[in-house]
Amino acid sequence: MILSLLGRILGRVSIRQASNARPAAAAARGAGALRRSPAPRPGLVRVGLVVAGLGLGATTALGITAETSGQLTAAGGVATFAGNLTGLIGTYLALIMVLLVSRIPFLEHVVGQDGLLRWHRRLAPWPITLLVLHAILLTAGYAQAARAGPWHQVGTLILSYPDILSATVGLGLMCMAGVISIRAIRRRVRREVWWTVHLYLYLALAFSFAHVIALGPSFVGHPLTQVVWSVAWAATAGLVLAYRVGLPVYRSLRHQLRVTEVRPEAPGVVSVICQGRHVDQLPVSGGQFLFWRFLTRDMWWQAHPYSLSALPQPPYVRLTVKAVGDHSAALARLQPGTRVAVEGPYGTFTRYAQQRRRVVLIAAGIGVTAVRSLLEDLPRGAKPVVILRATKTEDLALRAEITDLVKRRGGRLHELTGSRAQAAIDERSLPRIVPDLSDRDVYVCGPEAFVAGVVDVARYLGVPDEAIHHEAFAL
Ligand SMILES: Cc1cc2nc3c(=O)[nH]c(=O)nc-3n(C[C@H](O)[C@H](O)[C@H](O)COP(=O)(O)OP(=O)(O)OC[C@H]3O[C@@H](n4cnc5c(N)ncnc54)[C@H](O)[C@@H]3O)c2cc1C
Structure with a gap:
């Protein structure tokens, strides 16, 4: 008793015992005393999508209605109109891009961080292209109106118009973040460098805010649109600060x-x-x-x-x-x-994703970590088939714990060791290991290429997308 108490204080013995004892304790209490992540609420995401779509419609309408037919037919009118419109839509899409990575919990729970990052990356070329077009078209439009050369007009805009200099710096920063995110370039730079350059995106947006309100035809003399636009920006900044800074600080201090x-x-x-x-x-x-x-x-x-x-x-x-x-x-x-x-x-690689009663969990290498904690958390009756893939048997980390958990849950464990060719998970081996594959959810975790390969095999074998869940260890 005293030794165990001493061990607990020193940490060592008790932790070793603790992590080994967990499956037994969890099985006995169903891990029920722990607080779980909230259940996903896809309805909220659908509402969010509708609101984002309405926002895009309203922003476009704002840009279109800001110009009169007289302004359109004047010298440079068409270019100026197109420049204002691309600027408004580009800025709105940039805000949506920021929202996608602001770690808003209800989005994270449904789409997952990998999904949100995918959307963020797909969207990224649009605001950057639109904002570059905005700068080019407005310069051309103003130059035509003033009967000046484009370079002369660039100088006039930067030096004489309020907040254009900061907006130009903002656009430069945004382009820099865009260029460094191109896959071929990103692979060559250190992740920390890429991340730091990405932070400048927030600065870029902050720099561009003032010139929209000060010069945009949809805002000058329209206090209501000024207020709505400012509230949208403040809310976006607030969400980023709350969920990327505030909540982590709170959790770290609390725990x-x-x-x-x-x-x-x-x-x-x-x-x-x-x-x-x-x-x-x-x-x-x-x-x-x-x-x-x-x-x-x-x-x-x-x-x-x-x-x-x-x-x-x-x-x-x-x-x-x-x-x-x-x-x-x-x-x-x-x-x-x-x-x-x-x-x-x-x-989202959790029990909430499960569609069918039974599951197969597949992990390669260190992908075993997520499978290990998920295995512990599965509802009763999941009868898990667990497939662990590694080059050598000694590389199978957490092997004893997984063996123990699988046994307690009435499942089966398969260890596939050897080279990729010897221990492949393909359309021949998977049905052999899991004959009732079509009645199970497939969870797969590990390196990106492995996960993509297993997902393809599962699809090929007829497992529907909603029953395939994956976590690739790359963001
Ligand atoms: C959702 C998720 C869960 C993960 N869980 C585990 C786990 O339980 N155990 C484990 O050993 N590994 C896990 N990883 C992988 C782990 O994050 C990387 O191996 C680690 O960050 C590498 O950093 P490094 O400085 O050692 O190596 P580096 O040489 O800097 O990076 C090696 C590779 O790791 C990835 N990586 C590096 N930094 C990050 C980062 N900040 N965010 C995302 N990816 C990064 C990149 O693809 C990079 O090419 C997980 C990754 C993700 C995305």
Whole structure:
């Protein structure tokens, strides 16, 4: 008793026991004492889409009705009209782009961060192109009206018109963020550089705000549109600050996480166990991830996404990480007592996605982390078939825990080890391992290429899209 208490205070023994005991405890209590992430509400997202569509319609109408027929027929009138319209629509779409990555919880719960980032990336070329067109068309229109050359007009606009200089700087920053996000360029720059340049996008939007209100024909002399536009901008800024800064700071202060132990799990893989307050109140479901910021001198400035590798076991939470680069490798050297700030939880790779009673969970490599916590969180009756894929048996991290959980849940475990060719998950091997595949949901997690391959195989074998759920370890 005293030894166990001492172990609990020192952290070591109790954590090892804690994480092994979790499946038994969870099975006994159904992990019911923990707070879960809220259930997704797709209806809210549909309402959000309608509101965004109405906003786009209203913005376009505002741009069209701002010009009189006299202004249109005047010298440079058509170019000026088109320039104002592209500017309004481009700015509106830029706001939507920001909203997509502002981590609004109801969007995150339904679409997931990977889905929102996909939308953000698809949308991005539109506002940038429209805003560049806006600058070119307005310069051409003003030059025609003033019978001046385009370069002379550029100088006049920047030096004599209010807020055009800051708007030009904003457009430059936006183009820089756009260029660095082109896939071929992005692959070549460090992620931190790309991220920092991306932050300038917020500055770019702030720089461009004033010139819209001061010069836009839809706003000059129209106090109501000025107020509506300003409220839309303030609300967007407020949402970004609330969910990207405020909520993470609140959660980090509330839970006060500190590293308790770093434990080797497999070659190059460690578990980091953190201890905190009110951990049962962290609204997380099995399969979700958080951004983790370890507050050491070298690491405080970067936050990386890692999945929980077990449901919280108050006062502990655990992540399990494979060393692939600077950050992930440095985690093995974390000292007990290191403070940890978190952002999240995020992700739709959870029990809420489940459509059928039974499931098959497939993980490659370190993708096992999300599968491990999801397995613990599945409803009774899921009878999980779990497929773990790795090159060598010793690379199968968390193997004993998964074996134990699968047994308790009346499921089956398949370990596929060997080269990609020897241990492929394809249209021949998958139905052999899971003969009732068409009656199950398929959850797949791991490196991007692996996930994409398994998703294709599942689709080919007739599993409908709504029963395929995936988490690729790349954003
Ligand atoms: C949703 C999600 C959950 C994840 N869960 C786990 C987990 O449980 N265990 C685990 O070991 N790994 C997990 N990863 C992968 C982990 O985030 C990366 O391996 C880690 O961030 C690499 O950082 P690095 O500095 O060590 O390596 P780097 O050399 O900097 O990066 C290696 C690769 O990791 C990716 N990456 C780097 N930084 C980030 C970042 N901030 N955000 C997103 N991707 C990044 C990039 O694709 C990059 O090419 C997860 C990733 C995602 C997106």
